[in-house]
Amino acid sequence: MPFEFIFHSRAARLALVMTLIVGIALADWKVNADVPFGFAYLLPIVLAGGLLNRWYVVLIAALCALLAELFDGLTWSMPSGITRDFLYVTAFTGIGLFAAEVTARRKAAAAHLRNLNRENHARREAEEQLEHLVESSPVAIVTLDAEGSILLANDAAHRLFGLPAGTLTGTGITPYLPLLANVPHPGEGRQSFRTMMQCKGMRRDGEAFLADVWFSTYPTSAGPRMAAMIVDASEDFRDREQTSLEQLLLGSRILVSAVSHEIRNICGAISVVHENLSRDSTLAHHSDFEALGTLTQALKRIAAMDLRDRSAVITSIDLHSFFEELMILLRPSLQDEEIRAIWTLPEGLPAVLADHHSLMQVFLNLAQNSRRALAGHEGALFSLSAQASAGRVQIAVADNGPGVENPAHLFRPFEHSAKSTGLGLYLSRALLRSFHGNLRYEPSSEGALFIVDLAADPENQA
Known part of the structure; x- marks a missing residue:
């Protein structure tokens, strides 16, 4: 309404409506009866329609009709008076309700427009952040259509494939990742894929590399699409x-x-x-x-040839992080065998000096022996605990299986009584001794108990 630009207060606008009604009534009372002022009440009623609810609008319309009848100076009679009053009330009420509806719709439209602007602004910010994330990501990211054409590729993708920036868009993915182009897209009777694969990739100069690809397929209004993140895993493969x-x-x-x-x-x-x-x-x-x-x-x-290894890489190993990695490796197999695992690692456990991969092999071998011993055992339990003393760390690996029948035959290679070659414990102890550790068996009231003895790192205490 035009007066909203002048009167921002609702009370001021209501005062204006009442002032107009009173002013029109006074003018109608003072002016000659031949000039009726009843039509002028339409203005305050329109203003009231934008401020009050419908019942108040009806009451004001009735009040204005009463004032028009009282002060217009026209003679009231039964047929004409009732008809005139009915027209007054109907006209004033209709105009007021119409103004109320228009105002309500305008407010709803304004609120909806504000919400749209707010959503558009939030969407633009999210798109900008996502675009910045994609462009600045060290991981190659591409999106493909159903024909395998690249719709979007970030800078990392261009560097991965050895191409100038901006040249991948619109080209096919087949020359660079042939297997990715063969992934079925979602459609009628087809499921969407959200998985990872390892495949061979090619750069522009023909150099091959090992690629780890995480991809997902999804339908859109413009057709099926695929989003993929690609990492060059060649270095990890070589290291492994x-x-x-x-x-x-x-x-x-x-x-x-x-x-x-x-x-x-x-x-x-x-x-x-x-x-x-x-x-x-x-x-x-x-x-x-x-x-x-x-x-x-x-x-x-x-x-008599000296075949001892002198190439073991001895580093400082944080045991808490090490046993987290070990648990990740062991948890699925222990759960499959319904073996309960208990890990007791005190805080402040010092780091140890060892070769990471050799130490991991030792604990995997001990865990494998416990798994075989606990097969079919009710209430199977595998436990691991550690304690430090006098510059050494002792790690106890125990189970509640049937135990060892002949402890004297342990650590002997090619032992006839062993379930396999008998080399596991012999190699484990030899690996530990290569970095000044040791492995020993201790008698236990239940099951088997092995002690892994390691040298603490004096320069890297937890």
Whole structure:
């Protein structure tokens, strides 16, 4: 309404309505009866319609009709008076209700417009933040249509594929990630995908790399779409393979050392027998007997080769973080076997000096032994606890299984009574000793108990 720009107070506008009604009534009373002022009441009624609810509008319309009838100076009679009053009330009420409805709709439209502006502003801010996040992300992000054409690609995607900025949009993904172009898009009878895959990627210059791809497919009004995040996993793959190779070589050295030790023992026994037989004059100068002695000495020299590993990488390891990683690896298998796990790691546990991968292999081997021992055991329990003393950290790995029948046969390679090769505990202890640790078995009233003894890091205490 035009007066809203002048009167911002609702009370002031109501005062204006009453002033207009009183003024019109006075003017109608003073002016000649031949000039009726009843139509002038339309203005305050229109103003009232924008301020009051419908019942108050009806009451004001009735009041204005009464004032018009009283002061217009026209003679009132039954047929004409009733008709005139009815017209007054109807006209004033209709105009007032119309003004009220228009005002209500205008306010609703204004509120809706404000909400739209607020939502548009919030949407623009969210889009700007999302665009900034995508563009500044170190992870390559692309969106594709149903034909495999790239709709959006950030700077990291261009760097990953070795392309100038802005040149990926509109091109196909097939030359760079062929498997991604073969993913079915959502459609009638097809489900959406939200998963991860590892595949081969290609750069513009033809260089291949290993790609980890997280992608999802989704339908839109413009057709099916796919969003994908791509990471070059080649370096992680090389590190993983290098670590696996180092662990294989380390285990192989320890295994060969164990075999060499056994061969040396046998060769020593053969040498003693050969020396005793050499006193027999009939064999002393026999060529085959001399060849047997030569072969025995050669085999003994081969077995005496120093195959100990000197390449173990000893670092400072935080045991809390280490056992969090171990729990991530063990939890699924323990849950599948319905084995309850208890971890007791006190606060302030010092860091230890060890090779991370070798230490992980030791605990995985001990856990695997406990899993085999606890198979089918009711109330199966696997526990791990640690304590520190005198510059060392002792970690107890225990279970409530049937225990060890012959503890004296533990840590012997190629033990006949072992369920597999008998190398697990032998290799575990050898790995620990390579970084000044140790593994021992302790008798327990229930199940098996192994102690992993590690050297604490004096320069990195928790």
